[in-house]
Amino acid sequence: MRILLWHVHGSWTTSFVQGRHDYLLPVTPDRGPDGLGRARTWDWPTSVREVPSEELASEPVDLVVLQRPHELELAARWLGRRPGEDVPAVYVEHNTPMGDVPDTRHPLADQRAIPIAHVTGFNDLMWDAGEARTVVIDHGIVDPGLRYTGELDHAAVVVNDPVRRGRSVGADLVPVLADAVPVDLFGMRVDQMPQQAGLTTYEDLPQEQMHSELARRRVYAHLSRWTSLGLSLLEAMHLGMPVVAMAATEAPRAVVPGTGELVTSPAALVEAVRRLVDDPERATETGRAARQHVLERYGLKRFLDDWDAVLEEAAR
Template identity: 65%
Template sequence: MNILLWHVHGSWTTAFVQGPHTYLVPVTPDRGPDGLGRARTFDWPASVREVTPEELRDTHVDLVVLQRPHEWELAGRWLGGRRPGRDLPAVYLEHNAPDGDVPRTRHPCADRPGTTLVHVTHFNRLFWDNGAARTAVIEHGVVDPGHLYTGRLPRAAVVVNEPVRRGRHTGTDLLPGLAGAAPLDVFGMATEGLAGHLGLPPDRCRTADLPQRELHAAMAERRFYLHPVRWTSLGLSLLEAMHLGMPVVALATTEAVEAVPPGTGTLSTRPEVLARAARHYLEEPQAAAEDGARARQAALERYGLKRFLADWEQLMTEVAS
C-alpha cells in the first residue's frame, strides 16, 4: 500500500514505517510543520518517500493517516480534491490525551463519518468524547534499542520537551522536591535554563538536547528513569527507557499504571513515595538493575514492534478493503 502521513511525531513514526508498505511523507521547501519530510535524527528505511504537494496530486494513495484536524482539508487540497474518509480510506490517529474540559472534551473526529479514530492508549479512548466515531486502540510499539543499561551514574534520567512552558502537565513543579532525592539529567527540547527556573543548583539539574541515537546511550547510563508527568498521553520515552533495561519511578497517572507493572519500578501519586524510591535506587544499584531487567521484559512483551505492526496491518487491511 501507498500510505500518506505527515511527519508529526518522530518516535511514533519511526516504529510505524518499519512495516512492509511505501510511506509518503509530504515535504515543502521550508520544511515547516506541514512539510517536514523525512526525519533527520531518526533512522527511517528507504520505503519512506518524500513527496511534494504538487506530486501528491497525481500520486496513487491507498490510505491516509491523519493526525491533526486541519489535515482533512490539507489532504483534500493536496490530493487534487480526493477527500479522506470519502474518496480515500482514512484513519485518524490521536496521539494525545484530551485537554480542556475533561472528561467532556469532544474529539474532532467524533462527527466525521468514514474515518476510523485510532487511540494510542485505552486511557485516551476512555477520556475523549468520541461521539459516534468508530474507534480502535493500537498501543505503542518501540524499535528495540537493546539492553544498554549500565546505571553507572547515580542520577535520574528525565525526558521531556518544553518543561518550562508545559509546567504542571509534565510535572515540572515536582522536580525541585525530587531533585533533593536524586540529581536529575533532563533530556529534551527547550530545556535550557530549567535549573535556574526551578531555583536548583546546576549539579542537581542538568539539561541536554540529544539526537535519538545518542539519547538512548545517555539514558542507559543513569540509575533510573523518572516520569513525573501529570497529564499527557503515554510518553514513548518511558517505554524506550524500559526497553533499555531501566527501572521506572513514575506518577501513577494516565496510562502509566498499565505500562509499568509491579516489580519494574515504583508508581505513586505521592511525590514523597517517589523520592524514597529514587533514594533506594541510588543506594541499591543491584536492585535497580534487577527491576530494570523486569521492566525490559514487560516492555518487550506488551510494546514490542512485531505486535504493533501486526495490529496496524490488521486495521489498515480492514479500512482499505
C-alpha cells in the same frame, strides 16, 4: 500500500514506518510543522520518501493517516482528494483530551467514514467520540537493546518543551527531584528550564546517542501528569532501566509490579527515586524485569500486525 502521513511525533513514526508499506511524507520549503519530511535524529528506512506538498496531487496514495484535525483540509487541498470520501483514511489520536474532561468531544466525533485509532485505552475511555468507530493500538517500540549500566547515580528525565507544557509533563517536579538527587534532563528545548544545582540539561540528542546516555543513569523518572503514555518511558524500560512514574493516565498499565514504582505525590516520587539510586543491585534487577515486560507487551511485531489489520480494513 502507499500511505500518506505527516511527521508529527518522531518516536511513534519511527515505529510505524518499520512496516511493509511505502510511506509518503509531505515536505515544505521551510520544513515547518506541516512539512518536516524525514527525521533528522531518528533512523528511518528507505521506504519513507519525502514528497513536496505541491507534487502530492500526482502521487497514487492508497490511504491517509491523519494525526491533527487540520490535516483533513491539508490532505484535501494537497491531494485533491477528501480523506474518508475520495481516499481511505485513519485518524491517530496521540493525546489525552483537554478541556471539560471527561466530556471533551473528539474533533471526529460521530462521523463514520474515518476510524479513530487511540494509542492507549485510557485515551479511548476519556475522549467522547460519539458514534465514531474507535480502536486501540498500544504502542510498539523498535528495541534499542539491553544497554543499562546505571553507572551514574543520577535520575534521567525525558521531556520535550517542558517550559511551555508545564505541569502536564511535570516540569514543576524536575526542580523538586533535583533538590534530592542529580537529575539529567533530555529533550527538545530543555535548555529553557531554569538552571539549578543538581540539574543538567542535554538538548535534542540523536536518538541513538540519547538511548546510550539514558542507560548510564541509575533510574528513569516519568513525571507526566496528563499526557498520553510517553514513548520515552517505554524506551527506557526497553533499555533495561528501572522506572518511577506518576500513577496517571496509562502509566499504571505500563509499569506493573516488579518493573518500577508508581507514585502519586512529589514526596513519594523523591523517596522512590532515592531508593533505586541508593540500591544499584535492586535497580538492575528491577530494570531487567521492566525490559522483559515491555518486550512482551509493547513489542514492534504486535504493533505492526495490529496496524496492518486496521489499515487493511480501512482500505476496503
